[in-house]
Amino acid sequence: MIPTMRRPESLARALRSVFAQDGLADRPVSIVVVDNDPAATARSTVETLKADSPFPVVYRHEPRPGVATARNAGLSETDAPLIAFLDDDEAASKGWLTALLRAQEETKADAVFGPIAGRIPDERSWAAVYLQRFFGRRGPLSTGLIDHGYGCGNSLMVRHSALPGTAPFDASADQTGGEDDALFAALKARGGRFGWAHDAWVEEFAPPHRATMSYALSRAFAYGQGPSQTAAKARDWSGVFRWMLIGTAQAVVWGLGAMALTIAAHPRRADLMDKAARGLGKVLWTKSFEPKLYGVRELQRLDGVNPSAA
Incomplete structure (x- = not known):
C-alpha cells in the first residue's frame, strides 16, 4: 500500500x-x-x-x-x-x-x-x-x-x-x-x-522542503508529545505529570547543551536540538500545540498558500 x-x-x-x-x-x-x-x-x-x-x-x-x-x-x-x-x-x-x-x-x-x-x-x-x-x-x-x-x-x-x-x-x-x-x-x-x-x-x-532543521525539529516536537498524549488518553494523569517532569528536564539540559554547541558551531548541535524539542513536546503536549505537518497543511503548501494565513 x-x-x-x-x-x-x-x-x-x-x-x-x-x-x-x-x-x-x-x-x-x-x-x-x-x-x-x-x-x-x-x-x-x-x-x-x-x-x-x-x-x-x-x-x-x-x-x-x-x-x-x-x-x-x-x-x-x-x-x-x-x-x-x-x-x-x-x-x-x-x-x-x-x-x-x-x-x-x-x-x-x-x-x-x-x-x-x-x-x-x-x-x-x-x-x-x-x-x-x-x-x-x-x-x-x-x-x-x-x-x-x-x-x-x-x-x-x-x-x-x-x-x-x-x-x-x-x-x-x-x-x-x-x-x-x-x-x-x-x-x-x-x-x-x-x-x-x-x-x-x-x-x-526527503524532499527539499522537509530536509530542513525547522521541519525536523517540528517533527521531533510532535514525537515528544506522544508519551504525554498517550498517558492523557488513558486518563493516567500521574503519568502525564511524570512525562512533563521528564520533558522539562530534557528541554532544559539539552537546550542549554544545544546553545553551547551552537555558539561553538559544532555539528552535533543538531542532535541536542532534537532532544530538547522532544523534551519540550512532552511538556506542551495538548492539541493546541500540535504542529500541523500533513493533510490540508501539506496541500496548502503545494498550492502555494501560506498556511499561517489560511
Whole structure:
C-alpha cells in the first residue's frame, strides 16, 4: 500500500521499486495506491505504469487530505491478510518484501519493520548527518522480536491483529501525524508483538522542503508529545505529570547543551536540538500545540498558500 499526494516522480520511483521485487515465487501480491490529492493527480502516473507491473495495481482516490484517512481508504480496497506499507518518498530494495515476509514468519510478530537509509538533497549541509539519520531508521543487526513499533513506512502488518476494524488509523491525526504511534500503542496494550527485519531495506528521499532543521525539529516536537498524549488518553494523569517532569528536564539540559554547541558551531548541535524539542513536546503536549505537518497543511503548501494565513 502506497499513499501519495502530488509526488508523481517519487510515486513512480516507489512503484518501480515494488515492480522489481524478487524472491516472491507464487505468493499473491497486489499493489494499492491511494491518491490523497483532491485533484486526483496520481491517476495518470498509476495508469501509465500499470502495464509494467507484474502484480495487479489498484488505484483509489481519497480526496480528503490526511494520512490516516488515506491509509484507511486503502485498507477498504483489499481483504489481504498481510499489508505492507511503503511511503511515496521511499524506494524498496529488491529483496524488501521477501525479507519482511520471512521475518514475520520467523517471529510471528503482528507488525514487522525494516531499516531505512535517509537521503537528503544537500549532503554538504552542516546538519546533513543528523538529517540523514532523522529520515532514516536503524535497528538490530539481526532479525527478531523488538519491544516497540516504528512508523508505518517500511512495515508489514497482520491485518486481523494489527489493523482491526474498518478504520484502524485515527483520522483525528490527519493533520498532525502520529496515527501510527497510536495504532502501535494500542497494539502493544493488547499484547501484540513487534518484529524487526534487518535486511528489508528501503531508501527514503526527503524532499527539499522537509530536509530542513525547522521541519525536523517540528517533527521531533510532535514525537515528544506522544508519551504525554498517550498517558492523557488513558486518563493516567500521574503519568502525564511524570512525562512533563521528564520533558522539562530534557528541554532544559539539552537546550542549554544545544546553545553551547551552537555558539561553538559544532555539528552535533543538531542532535541536542532534537532532544530538547522532544523534551519540550512532552511538556506542551495538548492539541493546541500540535504542529500541523500533513493533510490540508501539506496541500496548502503545494498550492502555494501560506498556511499561517489560511
